Amino acid sequence: MKKLLMIIALLVPGVAFSAGSNYPLDTAEYDLTDKASLQSGAKIFQNYCLGCHQMQYQRYQRTFEDLDIPLELGQEHLQFTGESVGVHIKNAMPIESAAKWFGAPPPDLTLVARVRGADWLYTYLRTFYVDENRPFGVNNKVFPDVGMPHVLQGLQGVPRLTTEKAMVDGEEVERDVGIKADGSGELSAEEYDKAVLDLVNYLVYTGEPTRLKSESIGRWALVFIFVFFVFALLLKKEYWRDVH
Numbered sequence: 020m021k022k023l024l025m026i027i028a029l030l031v032p033g034v035a036f037s038a039g040s041n042y043p044l045d046t047a048e049y050d051l052t053d054k055a056s057l058q059s060g061a062k063i064f065q066n067y068c069l070g071c072h073q074m075q076y077q078r079y080q081r082t083f084e085d086l087d088i089p090l091e092l093g094q095e096h097l098q099f100t101g102e103s104v105g106v107h108i109k110n111a112m113p114i115e116s117a118a119k120w121f122g123a124p125p126p127d128l129t130l131v132a133r134v135r136g137a138d139w140l141y142t143y144l145r146t147f148y149v150d151e152n153r154p155f156g157v158n159n160k161v162f163p164d165v166g167m168p169h170v171l172q173g174l175q176g177v178p179r180l181t182t183e184k185a186m187v188d189g190e191e192v193e194r195d196v197g198i199k200a201d202g203s204g205e206l207s208a209e210e211y212d213k214a215v216l217d218l219v220n221y222l223v224y225t226g227e228p229t230r231l232k233s234e235s236i237g238r239w240a241l242v243f244i245f246v247f248f249v250f251a252l253l254l255k256k257e258y259w260r261d262v263h
Contacts, residue, residue: 042160047141049220051231057086060221063214065097067170068128071117074108076129077225082108085228122166133226137219144171144215148178148198160198175211176204 050056061082064074083093083104094104117124132140143161147169150158155168157178169178178200182193206214224230 040161040163042142042146044136044138044142044161045145047137047216047219049137049141049216049223051220051224053220054087056217056220057224058088059214060217060219060224061086061088061097063171063218064128064221065099067174068218069108069110071110071112071121071125071167071170072128073110074129074225075127077108077228078105079108080104081228082225085224125167128222128225130226132219132222137223140222141215141219144218145212146198147172147175148180171211171215172204174204174206174214176200176202 079093079098082088082097083090088097090104098104100106112125114124135143139161143159146160147157147165148160149156152158153164154166157165157169157172159165169175172178178198181196181199183196184191185194186192187194200208200211204211227233
C-alpha cells in the first residue's frame with residue numbers, strides 16, 4: 020500500500036501539469052539543423068521570455084557554441100547581465116514576488132519542450148486571444164484561463180476571436196472560426212508563425228542539446244551492429260560447416 024501511495028503521489032503532479040483543453044494541435048515543423056532558426060529562437064527567448072522564465076539548466080557558453088554564435092556577438096545581443104559566459108541562463112525575478120503576481124512562479128523552460136511537446140508549444144503561442152475577463156486581458160485556446168500575459172503581442176498584434184453565423188438545427192448561431200490579429204504587430208501572420216516556430220525550435224534544442232549528436236552516434240552504432248552481425252553469421256556458418 021505504501022508503494023502504491025508513493026507511485027500515485029509521483030504521478031499526480033505530472034498529470035496536473037499536462038492537463039489542458041482538447042484543442043487540436045498544429046504540427047511544429049522544427050529543424051534542429053537550421054542554425055539560423057535556432058539563433059532567431061534564442062534571440063526571441065532572451066528578449067521576450069527571459070524576464071519571467073529561466074533556463075537554469077542551460078549555460079550561455081553552451082548555447083553560443085552549439086548555435087555557432089560568436090562569443091562577442093552572443094554576449095552583446097543575448098547576454099544582458101554582464102556575467103561570465105559560463106553561467107546559467109537565469110533572471111532576477113524573485114520567486115515569492117512572481118508567485119504573487121502570476122498566482123504561481125513562472126516555470127523554468129529548459130525542459131518544457133520535452134514535457135509539453137513541440138506541437139503543444141507551437142499551438143499554444145499562436146492561440147492567445149483578447150479576453151477582458153482575465154487578469155492580463157488575454158486567454159488561450161490550448162491553456163484555458165492561462166495565468167500569463169501574451170508577451171509576443173507586440174510581434175503578432177492584438178489577437179481576437181473571429182466568428183461567423185451558421186444554421187444549427189434550424190437555429191442561427193455564431194460559430195468560432197479561429198483567431199485573427201488586428202495587424203498592429205511588427206510581423207505579418209506568416210512571419211509571426213515563423214517566429215514562433217523558431218522559438219519552439221530553440222526550446223526543443225535546450226530540452227536535449229546533444230540530440231543530433233546522439234542520433235548520429237545511434238546510426239553509426241546500428242551500422243556497426245549490422246556489420247558485426249554479418250561477420251558473426253559467416254563465422255557461425257564456418258564453425259558449424261563440418262557438423263552439418
